[in-house]
Amino acid sequence: MNSLMARLQSGKGYLLSAIIVAGLQTVILGTIIQSRASILNNGAEVLLKTAPVDPRDFLRGDYVVLNYDISSVRVQTVSGGIPAEPGEHTLWVRLKKQEDGFWTVIESSFHHLPPLPETVILRSQPFYSGGLAAGDSIRVEYGIERYYVPEGQGKPIEEARNGGNVAIAVRVSPAGSAQIRGLLVDGKPVYDEPLY
Amino acid sequence: MYRGRLERDLSLWVGKGLLGQETAGALLAEYDSRPASFSLGRVLMALAAVLLAAAILLVVASNWEAIPRLIRVGVILALIWVVHLAAARMLARGASAAASGLLIIGAMSFGGAISLVGQMYHLSGDEQTVMYLWFAIATISAILFRSGAVAVVAGFLSWASFAVYLENYDTHWIGLDPWMAPVMAAIVIGLVRYTGAERARHLAYLLLIGWLAWLYTLYEEIAVALAFAIGGMAAFVLTALPTRSVASLVRSAGAAPAFYSFLVAAIGFLLLHIEIEDGWRLVVLGVATLAASVLAIALHGRDNGAVRYLAYTTFAAEMLYLASVTVGSILGTSSLFLFSGLVVALVAWIVIRLERRFSANAQGEGA
Numbered sequence: 001m002n003s004l005m006a007r008l009q010s011g012k013g014y015l016l017s018a019i020i021v022a023g024l025q026t027v028i029l030g031t032i033i034q035s036r037a038s039i040l041n042n043g044a045e046v047l048l049k050t051a052p053v054d055p056r057d058f059l060r061g062d063y064v065v066l067n068y069d070i071s072s073v074r075v076q077t078v079s080g081g082i083p084a085e086p087g088e089h090t091l092w093v094r095l096k097k098q099e100d101g102f103w104t105v106i107e108s109s110f111h112h113l114p115p116l117p118e119t120v121i122l123r124s125q126p127f128y129s130g131g132l133a134a135g136d137s138i139r140v141e142y143g144i145e146r147y148y149v150p151e152g153q154g155k156p157i158e159e160a161r162n163g164g165n166v167a168i169a170v171r172v173s174p175a176g177s178a179q180i181r182g183l184l185v186d187g188k189p190v191y192d193e194p195l196y
Numbered sequence: 197m198y199r200g201r202l203e204r205d206l207s208l209w210v211g212k213g214l215l216g217q218e219t220a221g222a223l224l225a226e227y228d229s230r231p232a233s234f235s236l237g238r239v240l241m242a243l244a245a246v247l248l249a250a251a252i253l254l255v256v257a258s259n260w261e262a263i264p265r266l267i268r269v270g271v272i273l274a275l276i277w278v279v280h281l282a283a284a285r286m287l288a289r290g291a292s293a294a295a296s297g298l299l300i301i302g303a304m305s306f307g308g309a310i311s312l313v314g315q316m317y318h319l320s321g322d323e324q325t326v327m328y329l330w331f332a333i334a335t336i337s338a339i340l341f342r343s344g345a346v347a348v349v350a351g352f353l354s355w356a357s358f359a360v361y362l363e364n365y366d367t368h369w370i371g372l373d374p375w376m377a378p379v380m381a382a383i384v385i386g387l388v389r390y391t392g393a394e395r396a397r398h399l400a401y402l403l404l405i406g407w408l409a410w411l412y413t414l415y416e417e418i419a420v421a422l423a424f425a426i427g428g429m430a431a432f433v434l435t436a437l438p439t440r441s442v443a444s445l446v447r448s449a450g451a452a453p454a455f456y457s458f459l460v461a462a463i464g465f466l467l468l469h470i471e472i473e474d475g476w477r478l479v480v481l482g483v484a485t486l487a488a489s490v491l492a493i494a495l496h497g498r499d500n501g502a503v504r505y506l507a508y509t510t511f512a513a514e515m516l517y518l519a520s521v522t523v524g525s526i527l528g529t530s531s532l533f534l535f536s537g538l539v540v541a542l543v544a545w546i547v548i549r550l551e552r553r554f555s556a557n558a559q560g561e562g563a
Contacts, residue, residue: 008340011288014283014285015281015285017337017340018280018281018283019281021340022276022277022302026276028310029269029310032310032313036313058257059307059308059311060257060259060312061257128368141321143320143321144318146319146320147318150260151258151259
């Protein structure tokens with residue numbers, strides 16, 4: 001080990017170190033990009049109604065907060081029981097298209113849901129739940145709660161969101177990961193969302 | 197700091213004829229040639245690198261539409277490759293200051309790149325994972341290039357990661373993530389030992405102390421405060437033990453372990469004072485705090501200035517506090533100060549005797 005490190009820290013070895021470090025970063029970034037692009041490309045499409053501030057992330061810039069109708073899941077839809085003990089849980093929800101074109105929760109479960117035709121299964125992010133006494137709905141996030149916009153351009157979208165005219169098109173992978181495909185105001189996309 | 201004192205002492209010794217002028221010059225030159233010693237150029241280079249990296253991070257955050265995002269990803273990836281390859285060339289040539297700067301930019305750019313991807317795909321809720329990945333990359337880079345500068349970056353990233361945790365979970369303890377703060381502190385200390393970035397050690401210790409303070413906010417109980425006081429003092433005494441394995445580990449870490457373990461104990465005593473306000477328990481606590489300060493001075497006061505001043509401060513604060521709470525009347529205050537004066541005189545006598553023993557020991561070792 002020591003001789004290996006010593007060899008790395010000399011002339012040519014530094015080059016190898018550089019290739020390892022830069023290569024590792026490239027692989028990580030490439031993996032994330034590819035995993036997201038593949039959902040965009042192959043995922044099942046659902047349209048979600050947002051019940052929509054101009055916050056700013058230090059690293060990712062301005063974004064619009066998105067709060068979905070499906071973000072609060074009614075307890076009556078839960079099948080297979082609610083875990084009694086407090087702890088970290090994941091909720092799977094089954095979405096079905098309504099007559100108005102938006103998708104809504106028809107079933108949810110703390111266990112894997114089997115796929116059914118004309119429905120899409122979405123997996124929530126792990127969240128802390130205090131157990132049975134959860135009230136009549138469960139708040140969950142899906143990792144699609146932010147829409148990043150160019151600096152200073154969040155206001156018009158927010159106004160439209162507050163007017164209830166914003167919808168989000170989402171692609172969902174077979175494993176239930178959600179990926180925002182586009183933001184629609186009055187049914188029209190505001191920004192191009194290329195695969196890469 | 198140290199260089200100034202060294203120079204003063206050397207000229208004093210030269211003046212007294214203990215040391216030749218040439219030897220003094222040679223000693224100072226040897227100190228200046230150490231890579232860890234302060235070099236203005238090196239520091240400015242690191243600052244420039246931090247500024248450049250911040251510029252990159254902010255360009256990403258601005259989500260600038262003029263550049264298509266695939267090009268943005270391409271540019272930042274190209275930047276990562278260029279700075280690492282250039283750093284490798286610089287190191288091979290021996291230009292270590294420039295290499296450190298480039299490596300800082302490389303480690304910081306990864307955070308920009310991964311944020312850019314998050315922005316492209318509108319990801320949310322993955323901030324903690326991003327911080328883990330970023331810290332891991334900085335750690336790997338610090339190890340492979342044996343770079344103290346990147347070890348410092350890793351130290352700051354460990355703070356950022358803990359801050360992201362506290363924000364995401366609203367400062368509650370959930371799951372296993374809270375353990376990452378002490379794990380990262382241990383990794384940073386490992387990096388410090390491996391890369392020789394001595395000053396970065398404080399980043400790890402401060403993270404640990406912040407983490408402990410957070411634990412106390414979770415369980416505001418006397419037991420936790422008591423654990424800080426007792427655990428801190430136990431660790432402190434451990435640093436003073438002459439056992440060979442402990443001693444060599446502690447000595448190579450300098451003044452930090454003794455100081456920070458005593459700081460934890462002092463914080464514990466402070467919290468205990470908030471919990472315990474009167475009665476015989478306050479008297480016991482007061483005496484214990486004073487005794488701990490005296491013990492600290494006795495064990496490390498001679499060689500460790502930081503411990504000495506913290507112990508003085510603790511001692512003085514405790515005296516003032518006891519004077520202000522336990523007595524109601526002027527006569528009561530007076531008798532307390534009389535008593536305190538006698539106690540301090542006794543302590544002084546003990547300390548003087550201890551110091552004599554120290555110097556006798558030192559001479560014994562020298563002989």
